[in-house]
Amino acid sequence: MTKEPNLADHHPGVRSAFEHVVRRNPDEPEFQQAVLEVLESLSPALNTHPEYAAQRVLERLCEPERQIIFRVPWRDDQGGVHVNRGFRVEFNSALGPYKGGLRFHPSVNLGVIKFLGFEQIFKNALTGMGIGGGKGGSDFDPKGRSDAEIERFCQSFMTELHRHLGEYTDIPAGDIGVGGREIGYMFGQYRRLSNRWEAGVITGKGLDWGGSRVRTEATGYGAVMFTERMLERNGRDLDGMRVVVSGSGNVAIYAVEKAQQLGAHVVACSDSGGYVVDERGLDLDLLKEIKEVERARISAYADRRKGAEYVAGGNVWDVPCQVALPSATQNELDAASAKRLVGNGVVAVAEGANMPTTPDAVKVLREAGVLFAPGKAANAGGVATSVLEMRQNARRTSWSFEHAESELAETMAGIHDRCEAAAERHGARGDYVLGANVAGFEMVADAMLAQGLI
Numbered sequence: 241m242t243k244e245p246n247l248a249d250h251h252p253g254v255r256s257a258f259e260h261v262v263r264r265n266p267d268e269p270e271f272q273q274a275v276l277e278v279l280e281s282l283s284p285a286l287n288t289h290p291e292y293a294a295q296r297v298l299e300r301l302c303e304p305e306r307q308i309i310f311r312v313p314w315r316d317d318q319g320g321v322h323v324n325r326g327f328r329v330e331f332n333s334a335l336g337p338y339k340g341g342l343r344f345h346p347s348v349n350l351g352v353i354k355f356l357g358f359e360q361i362f363k364n365a366l367t368g369m370g371i372g373g374g375k376g377g378s379d380f381d382p383k384g385r386s387d388a389e390i391e392r393f394c395q396s397f398m399t400e401l402h403r404h405l406g407e408y409t410d411i412p413a414g415d416i417g418v419g420g421r422e423i424g425y426m427f428g429q430y431r432r433l434s435n436r437w438e439a440g441v442i443t444g445k446g447l448d449w450g451g452s453r454v455r456t457e458a459t460g461y462g463a464v465m466f467t468e469r470m471l472e473r474n475g476r477d478l479d480g481m482r483v484v485v486s487g488s489g490n491v492a493i494y495a496v497e498k499a500q501q502l503g504a505h506v507v508a509c510s511d512s513g514g515y516v517v518d519e520r521g522l523d524l525d526l527l528k529e530i531k532e533v534e535r536a537r538i539s540a541y542a543d544r545r546k547g548a549e550y551v552a553g554g555n556v557w558d559v560p561c562q563v564a565l566p567s568a569t570q571n572e573l574d575a576a577s578a579k580r581l582v583g584n585g586v587v588a589v590a591e592g593a594n595m596p597t598t599p600d601a602v603k604v605l606r607e608a609g610v611l612f613a614p615g616k617a618a619n620a621g622g623v624a625t626s627v628l629e630m631r632q633n634a635r636r637t638s639w640s641f642e643h644a645e646s647e648l649a650e651t652m653a654g655i656h657d658r659c660e661a662a663a664e665r666h667g668a669r670g671d672y673v674l675g676a677n678v679a680g681f682e683m684v685a686d687a688m689l690a691q692g693l694i
């Protein structure tokens with residue numbers, strides 16, 4: 241952690257659990273941040289349930305059930321040999337099999353995967369669909385790699401990972417750097433190694449071979465559905481609102497799509513090189529062509545769209561908006577950016593990515609009375625639709641787009657209402673951070689207690 245947190249006002253069980261985590265996981269700032277963010281919400285739950293502290297549920301919850309680290313050797317197109325590191329952290333299976341995505345990005349290390357796995361426990365609990373939490377990935381950088389190189393990497397990665405997976409054991413999916421193409425290569429390799437058609441072992445599959453309609457759209461759509469419900473509770477809606485989305489990957493693109501469908505005016509998005517602002521409203525077809533088909537940089541958007549501007553190295557949060565949807569990566573929205581958003585009149589911020597808002601930025605937003613939806617609630621639509629995919633696989637059926645989307649909408653409404661009710665129960669009406677953390681935690685903690693010392 242960059243600074244020592246002040247936990248003086250918290251339950252002693254929270255303080256000792258956090259000290260325990262810091263001691264056992266030094267040099268893992270993202271993991272410590274994710275744990276602290278949850279623990280800070282839990283004092284009310286610990287006060288009403290003394291058994292949580294007595295049974296050391298927090299310490300147990302913060303220790304992954306299993307952490308797998310492995311070598312991933314692969315050959316590039318020139319014949320050169322590369323060695324990457326692969327991870328799968330099987331964090332908690334009290335509510336169901338481990339479920340969570342795979343991230344391929346050079347920033348990946350054990351601490352990053354642990355933060356993501358930890359978040360996933362509560363996110364998955366909030367869906368109410370009976371899934372545990374896990375996460376995996378590699379420090380492999382797919383940028384600039386040919387299709388054949390991606391294929392070889394995915395096959396090598398799965399050659400080790402497959403022995404840890406199974407539809408009742410651990411079910412990966414995509415995340416940053418892992419989309420339909422990579423899922424295809426990994427599923428193919430899993431099938432060869434296992435000699436089983438086990439569709440439910442991985443989600444995000446192609447529509448012709450076990451995938452679900454709406455899975456591609458689900459995380460972005462779900463984040464916007466959550467935002468709309470949160471706004472409605474406060475007498476507003478997205479219609480006519482000015483929206484900025486960060487990122488331009490899978491989450492961002494489909495957040496833009498759903499926001500536009502609901503009448504919002506989406507004016508900016510970004511990638512790691514800069515942002516584009518388009519006052520006429522983003523041209524979604526062009527955005528999809530550039531990012532999904534050409535896999536090019538966002539600067540190409542401004543080259544082809546009249547009136548759009550590309551700001552190299554710029555901060556997308558400089559663009560005034562009423563609704564901000566950080567949908568790129570962790571810690572991308574800091575306190576200075578949050579102050580700028582508040583100064584520009586932002587009404588709501590919902591996290592499409594995992595932990596994109598720094599703790600200081602969350603504080604700025606909450607103190608300014610901005611509605612704030614944490615990722616573990618707002619972006620749960622992706623993993624929820626993965627479960628819809630598993631349901632279809634189990635029944636050997638395939639739903640229409642409309643049916644899958646209505647199931648997603650119902651799930652997002654349920655998550656929203658679960659968070660809202662938990663916040664209200666603890667006297668913190670409208671506090672979605674507390675609501676999401678407490679609601680998710682209580683479900684997992686109660687299951688753990690019921691299952692003995694696990």
Ligand code: GLU
Pocket residue numbers: 339340341342363411412413414415443594619620622623624626
């Ligand atoms: N990677 C996504 C997430 O952060 C989806 C995981 C899944 O579908 O299993 O929730």
